[in-house]
Amino acid sequence: MSILVIAEHDNSALKAETLKTVAAAQKIGGDITLLVVGFNCQNVVDAAAKVNGVSKVLAADNAVYEHQLAENISLLVTELASDYEHILATALTTGKNFMPRVAALLDVAQISDIIDVESSDTFVRPIYAGNAIATVQSLDSKKVITVRTTGFDSVATDGNAEVVTLGTVTDAGISSHVSDELTVSERPDLGAASVVISGGRGMQNGDNFKLLDGIADKLGAAIGASRAAVDAGFVPNDMQVGQTGKIVAPDLYIAVGISGAIQHLAGMKDSKVIVAINKDPEAPIFQVADYGIVADLFDALPELESKL
Amino acid sequence: MKVLVPIKRVIDYNVKVRVKADNSNVDLANTKMAINPFCEIAVEEAVRLKEAGTATEIIAISIGDKSCQEQLRTALALGADRAIQIETDESLDALNIAKLLQKIVEEEQPQLVILGKQSIDSDNNQTGQMLAALTGMPQGTFASEVKVDGDKVNVTREVDGGLQTVALNLPAIVTTDLRLNEPRYASLPNIMKAKRKPLVVKPAADFGIDLSARTKLLKVTPPAERQAGIIVESIDELVEKLKNEAKVIS
Numbered sequence: 001m002s003i004l005v006i007a008e009h010d011n012s013a014l015k016a017e018t019l020k021t022v023a024a025a026q027k028i029g030g031d032i033t034l035l036v037v038g039f040n041c042q043n044v045v046d047a048a049a050k051v052n053g054v055s056k057v058l059a060a061d062n063a064v065y066e067h068q069l070a071e072n073i074s075l076l077v078t079e080l081a082s083d084y085e086h087i088l089a090t091a092l093t094t095g096k097n098f099m100p101r102v103a104a105l106l107d108v109a110q111i112s113d114i115i116d117v118e119s120s121d122t123f124v125r126p127i128y129a130g131n132a133i134a135t136v137q138s139l140d141s142k143k144v145i146t147v148r149t150t151g152f153d154s155v156a157t158d159g160n161a162e163v164v165t166l167g168t169v170t171d172a173g174i175s176s177h178v179s180d181e182l183t184v185s186e187r188p189d190l191g192a193a194s195v196v197i198s199g200g201r202g203m204q205n206g207d208n209f210k211l212l213d214g215i216a217d218k219l220g221a222a223i224g225a226s227r228a229a230v231d232a233g234f235v236p237n238d239m240q241v242g243q244t245g246k247i248v249a250p251d252l253y254i255a256v257g258i259s260g261a262i263q264h265l266a267g268m269k270d271s272k273v274i275v276a277i278n279k280d281p282e283a284p285i286f287q288v289a290d291y292g293i294v295a296d297l298f299d300a301l302p303e304l305e306s307k308l
Numbered sequence: 309m310k311v312l313v314p315i316k317r318v319i320d321y322n323v324k325v326r327v328k329a330d331n332s333n334v335d336l337a338n339t340k341m342a343i344n345p346f347c348e349i350a351v352e353e354a355v356r357l358k359e360a361g362t363a364t365e366i367i368a369i370s371i372g373d374k375s376c377q378e379q380l381r382t383a384l385a386l387g388a389d390r391a392i393q394i395e396t397d398e399s400l401d402a403l404n405i406a407k408l409l410q411k412i413v414e415e416e417q418p419q420l421v422i423l424g425k426q427s428i429d430s431d432n433n434q435t436g437q438m439l440a441a442l443t444g445m446p447q448g449t450f451a452s453e454v455k456v457d458g459d460k461v462n463v464t465r466e467v468d469g470g471l472q473t474v475a476l477n478l479p480a481i482v483t484t485d486l487r488l489n490e491p492r493y494a495s496l497p498n499i500m501k502a503k504r505k506p507l508v509v510k511p512a513a514d515f516g517i518d519l520s521a522r523t524k525l526l527k528v529t530p531p532a533e534r535q536a537g538i539i540v541e542s543i544d545e546l547v548e549k550l551k552n553e554a555k556v557i558s
Contacts, residue, residue, distance in 0.1 A: 071440075093466070097447070097465075112432045113433075132327050132530065134528050137526055181473075191468070237466055289536065292539045293540050307543055
């Protein structure tokens, strides 16, 4: 069997999530090709060639792919699709955007957000915000799949795959990029960080999120937030951890002033170790926490920072 | 400009879903149902476009058995002008839903189709993108702002790391994210008025589309429960446990 994996990147770096999507492809089993679609993305192509388990890297480097517009990428992937039984992308906003378009153009269903592979046609995925786990069989000859990376461990990066440059340029000509407004941060990406510290409504306002900075610096952590904190306007939405935000599974997750609504738990309950700091001993977050401390976060955070 | 808003009837988001004892599916018997929250945001956005004078007519559409008329009436009460129910007792794959919607797009020729980005039951996040592919329209998914500007629509999208704005040629597909707007509540007079607005029922079989299933649900299980851990008494104890027991910090 042949599997096409579409690399997740920002034209300068290959995102760590790609290594997990390749791991999902390995679990399906077959010859794996990694496709890099972007512009001025040679660094990404170089990194892609080192991903273990990948036998070939296809590079489509052209200005029409700079912003990874779904209309243009989907045409390219559809054109390449005849050589592959499985087409995989990471279930982040880029993959979620273009993959269903690929599936419909190929006239097949998409299996979204898989967290495990049972066989080459049967996959496990969460439904109802993770409150139920479905095992789904694809009846189509070609499988279009997005991978929730929290279910898979990264493959190593000491491989050496052949790189093939694609000449094909697919421009649908119906959409264009206007602008990006990206959050600049010195910290690791939420999705890739091994430690995440998140604040909830208990933080009371956006300024108080600074209390998390010192701890995050010491632990090399990414900073997240609950939907309640986002809805209250404390912090931007791209910090949101939860069913409607980012799904994370770091080695250590520290929930500060977060009650533990179902929708938040869906975004972090696969973390290896969960710590909860909350002054309400009845907060549901304590039911999933490995270590809980009942304390006022305004006392606990400075003390924790000083003792790390 | 005509706006089409496909909506879905789902379990109310406040209700915790239970898995059936035989693991065949979730148990929805006697469960409170509602319009999918992202679809409600889609209806609201269409109504705001009409209030701003951009949209002239809003058509709500749902695919399902007779019970989804309840959600169509909700959409009518919120401000949709008329409704279409495509009647089927089957639970259809997103691709087949998109194919049925494609037929309605061909009939109605809307300039804008606004959908929720995903339903809170199947969590697929597919239908809008698939409809865009089938109709050849551009797509602005996960929208937090929609601005119609002549023959284009500018859509600001919630992406990993921030926001991205794209310009799409009309007609176009938009899928909604949470921050696009805050839906209004339907007023009692509007709920009464909605009962008299037109609602057309079309059997799914009449569209001449092969709607056979593309996926098979083999089983549904509850998620693995996480065991509650321990309550520590002090920050010192917490740091000690993280270092020596969990070994996640050094």
